[in-house]
Amino acid sequence: MTFRLLQNFKGSRALVISRLSGRESTLETTLAKLGVACEFPEIADGRAQIDIAPLSPDRDILFVDGDLDEAIAIDVDPASKLPPVPVIGIVGVEAPGRLKALLNLGATAFLRKPVHGGAVYTALFMGINQFLLRADAHARLLDLEERRRGRRAVLRATILMMREQGLDEDAAYSQLRRESMRRRQSLERFCEELLSRWAKPPDTSDRTTSITLQGGNKQAM
């Protein structure tokens, strides 16, 4: 995943979780200028009547009024702290508890009440792009975690290559790296596969079809 700045919001849909007070017109008319359609899900018994599951982060943005108590429940990803779609908090009472509730929903931008037309583009721009940035950062983090876990396999495979082929450390490493690139695999994944094939008992068919590494024209095991 690579972060790309989103600057045209045409075709997006804003779902505004707020009690209708007649003051939403500024938000609605300003969003309309930006090509964003507005919907106001009904709030019954203090809960917004909205199903989060079918929402799409490519199209939908949630605006949540922080003055409503738990009007909406969002499954925020425990690792990334990301909500399923961008959330923009609407702030009335600036109490720490209410701000914390919006933060826990994964809000990445805020609008003060009453909403001022001149603040909407900024909130939308920052809210969506911060969401995308965080998603990108999380994807990178997952990738790095995956690679960190695989480093042990790289170490073991290097030692194996040194032992089996009489190579020094640098030569063993570069041969593994070259072969992983040829196979379009990460070095870690390639080494894991190499070790797992090597580790299989000799009576299985895989054991006999050992891996030949290019360049050296030697059997790895």
Added chain:
Amino acid sequence: MFSTTGPYSVVARSMLNGALLAFREINQSQHVVALEPVVVNPSGDLTQYRELSLDLLKAGIRQVVGCYTSSSRKEVIPCFEKHDGLLWYPSHYEGFESSDNVIYTGAAPNQHVLPLVDYLVSGVGKRAFCVGSNYIWAWENNRIFREALIARGGAVVAERYLPVGDTEFDQVIASILDQRPDFVFNNLIGTSAYAFFRNFRAACRSAGIEQANEIPVASCTLSEPELGEIGSDAVDGHLSSSVYFSSLRTPENLQFMQAYLESFPDGPVASADAEASYIAVKLLAATLAQVGNDEARAVRGAVANRRLAAPQGEVRIDPQTFHAWLTPRIGRSLANGQFELLLEARQPIAPDPYLVQSSPRFATAMHPPLLRMVKS
């Protein structure tokens, strides 16, 4: 409220002329409302803009036609929002704004810079050198230009910014001659722009380069009164994207030009921003006549969808953005201080201040050209 003194006073004086002509016509036509203009001059000083706006608003003047630079408009908007006045902003600008307390009668970026990019890429070249005055107009107009140009396979070889009023161009011009772009995209304003046109032409001449043909300068700001300021040595061959040129042959423009020349024989001559100021006052008067008072919200509500047979052709106010439907055109300056028309849109184009309809979600892409050829 026009800066009739200071670094961009030539255009501002033509804007004031355009506005005053409209007042004169309204008051002579026994219109249902008689309007008395109060003229103030902030001299290009941002603090003056804010103080004069507050003075006017506190004196009960709720409708103000004025501002040329975007920095001045952004400076005064909070005053108009706080005191619920209406600013009629009669100049082209870089977009990405839509205050409820502003009516925009000048061109939005989809009406000036995007048609210019299409023209340049199809007929001039794809390598641009960007120069501009160091404030939001040039920054943002260059950004829109750059993204649109890159999406069409072009490239910006360099961007250079100078303070408003600066006229030291030796380094910039040396860099342009070194890079040899296909054209220069100019967002300099006022005296800086005039000096640049003169110095660049002279430097090219010394280097044996026929500037107008080999490295033409394209602008979204250049207008007729400024051609006079550049001087006869360097006046011709410059490209300008504008919704109005005083050489247009529409009946409305012939009438406008005759009245303008009679009223202001000492100049400055009419410009696109003078026409936008004229349009602003005409629309304001018609709306005041309908509403019967000058309360901002009522006037704003009544100006939506209002049409005017303007010198450039039909103009109408978009009810969503309160910008104007205008007719984009490309002109090339002549030695006589006029522009010859090269291309024009078939009809008025909807304003798109946030480029919602004119730019893709993540990066710009091709779209069919807005303009048709009227002269090759």
